[in-house]
Amino acid sequence: MGGLREELDGSADLAALGVGEAGERIRRGTLSPVALVEACLERIRALDGTLEAWVHVDEKGALAVARERARESARAAVRGPLHGIPFAVKDIFDVAGLPTTAGARAFAHRRPGEDAASVALLRAAGAIVLGKTHTTQFAYRDPAPTRNPWNRAHTPGGSSSGSAAAVAARMVPLALGSQTVGSVLRPAAYCGVVGFKPTHGLVSTTGVIPLAGSLDHVGVFTRGVADAGLVFSVLARQRVAVEPGNPPRLALAPEVLRRASREVAAHVQATADAFARAGATLTEVKLPRSFDGIHAAGQTVLESEAAAFHEPLFAKYADQYGPEIRKLVERGLTISAVTYLGANRARLAFREEVMEVLAAHDALLTPTAPTPAPEGLASTGDASLCAPWSFAGVPAISLPSGLTPSGLPLAIQLVQAAGASARLLSVAAWCERQVAFTRSPGL
Amino acid sequence: MGGLREELDGSADLAALGVGEAGERIRRGTLSPVALVEACLERIRALDGTLEAWVHVDEKGALAVARERARESARAAVRGPLHGIPFAVKDIFDVAGLPTTAGARAFAHRRPGEDAASVALLRAAGAIVLGKTHTTQFAYRDPAPTRNPWNRAHTPGGSSSGSAAAVAARMVPLALGSQTVGSVLRPAAYCGVVGFKPTHGLVSTTGVIPLAGSLDHVGVFTRGVADAGLVFSVLARQRVAVEPGNPPRLALAPEVLRRASREVAAHVQATADAFARAGATLTEVKLPRSFDGIHAAGQTVLESEAAAFHEPLFAKYADQYGPEIRKLVERGLTISAVTYLGANRARLAFREEVMEVLAAHDALLTPTAPTPAPEGLASTGDASLCAPWSFAGVPAISLPSGLTPSGLPLAIQLVQAAGASARLLSVAAWCERQVAFTRSPGL
Incomplete structure (x- = not known):
């Protein structure tokens, strides 16, 4: 138990553990879920006064569950792959007994009796709800109070603002978010964490306040690709092996790159060049006309x-x-209705047409956002580079891939065809290894 | 070959063969696909001048394919379970090389290069396109010229008017139709044949001119349940065993029965009583509130x-x-758009709620239509008793179950939960055996 005491002393280090590493230590008996939750709570107490990532932290509830998980793991009764892992829940997801405010406070305040389907799956796998994180109002563009952990004068992005900031600030190793346009990948990019949304419809949105049912995706924030894969396997009820594998065949779309700032476009091109030097194949592709x-x-x-x-x-x-x-x-x-149905038909036609381009490569590589996190909290930034992949319902992941001279995260987005979420994760794992991004906001 | 010559002599009898029986004789070598097609063509020549079931009969094309199928079966090279079986195609389905007019003639006249997906599946299983049958304009309510084979002063129903009439008049043993509201089961009921539509989405509508994409179903007309099952297995690419089995647990909904005429309600009640005497369980059920x-x-x-x-x-x-x-x-x-989306939500809520009622029984038993085929050709009749099951996208089948004193067919409808098309067919086979309807229009 010397190891356990040692770790209990360094709560900042514990809070910095990823999902997989923390889970492994819990299973080995060298880390108590209680210590992990306490380390997270300590970070939240220390930092959330200025970051404002959390709407509600369920200290008592989380500690009670952590003690139960600790007793279970002490007798080797592990519930699942997330046993003892605390997680944050964007405040449009229902958590039984906690209010759901959707960033709209008084007029949209409910206290649901049941967990959202995704929350229930994570809990059944042993994970612990730590609390609810700030969302923009109804997951659209009216900003949350949350600040960017890398620079509090900048937006963390939205709409899953608190989830992205909490994972970036090492307050929690895992957070649930949702993406209708760019609400998981963009804040992940701005906050220097991994943001992943699988194929539309693969993870149930039951118990999540909708923004637009045909477009809403459940997504996750972690600090590494393997962690995202671990959580995905629970949410999608699939066995997923996320292995870096062989150098991937990547597609680059110049017409997308041109929509980014010079700084971001140059960064993505340089990252692509580094991938090519490491053995990846880079091919320029033209997106179908329906992209326009x-x-x-x-x-x-x-x-x-x-x-x-x-x-x-x-x-x-x-x-x-x-x-x-x-x-x-x-x-x-x-x-x-006719305009709506025509638009939906156009959307589905793009989905069909772009699938062919996507499926012909291991991933399409693009910037996640046109710029790093903009200054100010009045806007949550530009979702236009995430939007096509949300509208098409195809899986996409954002990886932190560098820092600007002023210390803001840069990111790449990888996109695959519908149904190929697991394949995308393996490509992302390879890219993550090349990028070797290890920086944290240093809070 | 004595048997073959014998059968060639009696073309009216050949045209009266069902899909399964004709297919069996073709496989045994006692019936030539050419003789079968010729028998059908002879019926059409004799009767279609007054019935007007057909827009276009492809005599030459059908005979050419029949000769090919005959050569193949002579060397035991059978393409599939429908080898040599002629079929009719409602004129909103594409057949490569034949015009698709959708009952709208000049302004909607196309000559497609490819078969509709369902036509292609039937052809791949060995079936032979005999021609295109009349539809109401764009499969809605503006009547086709077709008359009811049981009484030419009465409507055959619609929108698949020609398909229903052609199968009833023994011009062809099988026809494709489509149902958005009541366009397969209602004409089947009016014309005294079996009409079946499987779960929405199970059979592709690719190559069929849409009326309403969320509601359009491909359906089939045959003269018996086993034949419908045989064709269904080809269209759904499933092995389906249609066996009468044990007496079913049937549900009756008094609120639906009340929407039928006294004559029809009494007939359905009497049929239900006969089923009960034969061992079926009859339970009165209340439909969910969303039914209203x-x-x-x-x-x-x-x-x-x-x-x-x-x-x-x-x-x-x-x-x-x-x-x-x-x-x-x-x-x-x-x-x-908001009204449309609200209506679609209500529709899907009914689908969810009614599924529970349906799945708790082997089938819901209702009238197919409130009355027998109405007099006159100005209206195609009342689809209201088919509509809920089309809007819910659940499988439904209509069986001929009697005749009125004036000699018009009466029918029952059996409905099951989505995904249970094969189970419904087995229940229908049991009911068909009890009803033992063997009458034909005597043309």
Whole structure:
């Protein structure tokens, strides 16, 4: 037990452990889930006053469960691959007994009796809900109070702002988020962590407040690809082997690269060159013509479906809606069924056409966002480089891949065809090994 | 070969053979596909001048394929379970090289280069396209010229009017149709044949002109349940064993029975009583509350999706649209995306809720239509008793179960939960055996 006492002394180090490493120590008996949860709580106490990643930290509840998991692991009764791992939940996901506010506070405050399906799966695998993290209002663009752990004058991105910041700040090794346009990968990129969303529909959104049902994906934040794979295997109820494997065949789309700032485009090109030197094949591809219309089509679907969900609430509380979600709903209310159905058809046509391009390579490599995290909290940044892959419902992952001279994270996005989430994770594991990004915000 | 010559002499008898029996004789070498096609062509020549079931009979093409199938079966090279069986195709399905007019003639006349997916599957199993059958305009309610083989003063129902009439009149043992509201089961009921639509989405609608994509089902007309099962196994690419089995547990919904005429309700009740005497369990069930709204919700989805498909064509040719399809499109053009999405949500909620009721029994037993085939050709009759099961996308089958004193067919409908198409066929086989309906229009 000397090892255990030793680790209990260094709570900052414990909070920095990844999902896989912490789980391994818990299974070996060298780490107590209680110590891990306490280390996370200590980080939150120390840092959250200025970062504001958390809406609600369930100290008592999490410690009670941690003690139960500790007793279980002491008698080798391990519930699953996430036994004893604390996680954060974006505050549009239901957690039984905790309020769901959706960043809308008073007028959207519910205390659900049941966990969201994804929360239930993580808990069944032994994971511990640490609390709820800030979201932009109804997961759209009205910002959360959360700040970027790398530079508090900058946005952490959104809408899963608190989840990204909490994982980046080593407050928790794992967080759930959701992505309808760019709400997992963009904040992951801005905050220097891994953000992953599998194929649309693979992980149930039951118990998650919808933004647009056809487009909403459950996603995860971790600090490494293997951890994302571990969590994915639980959420998708699949055995997934995430192995770096052979150098991948990567596709680059110049028309996407041109949409990024010079700094980001140069970084992604340099990263691609480094991958090529390490043996990867890089091929320039042209995206199908339907790519040109995908932003407009996806936005129409988003506006329509958001309006359909919000209509009754909006009729009562319009004055309490933030300006961005209000505009979204108001635009959605004016769209005709024929326009919606045409947009959805265009979206699905892009999905079909782009699948061929994607499936012909191991991944498409793009920037995750056009710039690093913008200064200020008024905007959550530009989701346009994530949007096509959300609208197409294909799996995508963001990896931290460098820092700007001023110390903000840079990131790459890897995209694969629908149904190839596990394949994408293995490619990402190879890329992660080349990039060897080990920096943390140093909080 | 004496047997073969004997059968060649009696072409009316050959045309009356079912799919399974004809296929068996072809495999045994006692029936030539050429003789079978010729017998069907002779029936068509004799009867279609007044019945008008066919838009186009491909005599030359069908005979050429029949000769090829005959040569193949002579050397025991059988393509599949439908080797040598002629079939009719509703004229909204593409058949390579034949025009698709959708009952809209000049302004919707195409000559496709490829078969619809379902046509291709039947052909790959050895079946022979005999020609295209009349549909109401764009598979909605503007009537086809087809008459009811049991009484030419009565409608055969629609929209798959020609397919139902052709199978009833022994012009062909098998026809493809489509059902969005009640377009397979209702004409099957009016024409005294079996009409079956499996779970929505199980059979591809690729190559079929849509009426409403979320609701369109491919369905089949045969003269017996085993034949429908045989064709279903080809279309769904499943091995299906249709066996009458044990007496089923049937559900009766009084609120549905009340929507039928006294004559039809009494017939269905008497049929149910006969089933009970033969050992079936009959249970009265209450449908979920969402049943009340399913007609309005389904109609909104239908109008919206029909308008989305027709908008470009309608903009050019509005004056050539029949009054019913015109009204449908015009109403659809005024529906908002939010209304559409709300209706679709209501539809899917009914689907979820009714599944529980359905899955708790072997089938729900209802009338297929509120009355026998109405007099006159101006209307294709009332689809309201088929509509809920189309809107829910669950499998349903209509069986001929009697005749009115004036000699029009009566029918029962059996409904099961989504995914249980094969189970439904076995229940239908048991019911068919009890009913023992052997009458034909005597043409």
